Amino acid sequence: MADAYLGLGSNLGDKRLYLRRALEKLEAGGLIENVSSLYSTEPVGNKEQDWFLNAAVKLRCDLPPPDLLAFLLAVEQELGRVRTEKNAPRTIDLDLLFYDDLVIGYEGAGGHGDPPLLVVPHPRLHERRFVLEPLAEIAPGFVHPVLKRTVQQLAASLESGERVQLVEKDWFPAY
Secondary structure (H helix, E strand, C coil), X not given: CEEEEEEEEECCCCHXXXXXXXXXXXXXXXXXXXXCCEEEECCCCCCCCCCEXXXXXXXXXXXCHHHHHHHHHHHHHHCCCCCCCCCCCCCCEEEXXXXXXXXXXXXXXXXXXXXXXXXXXXXXXXXXXXXXXXXXXXXXXXXXXXXXXXXXXXXXXXXXXXXXXXXXXXXXXXX
């Protein structure tokens, strides 16, 4: 069994409902051990869209990283995610942030319509407050296997700018 840390986000439609449905579907891929609070976050890149609701999840699973990524993409598709352009609004976004302490970087085409690259740890998580604040809540001491700093240290080192606001602590009460 491995510990996978996932980032969840939504900024289209009933965002909270999409996040709840994503968590329900994630239970088919493993054991959800922890879910962060729910955060309202400013969009990165394309600012001309609704703010996101974001959370982080610790999933204990047997799926190897490529299979877990395929599972996450299938859940996104089931929940109506359509990939059009980078940083476009989406019903659901599921990111594989960490998979134990593995460092993986598969090569391949990453354009629109092509399968996304599997890169673990997520290559930009250390730059994103919307990822680090929820993740620091459930895994503050987890050490980034490349940067050799804890999630809490990475979150504390971010400069101000990106706005992230706590919305609700126990939004998914099973965890």
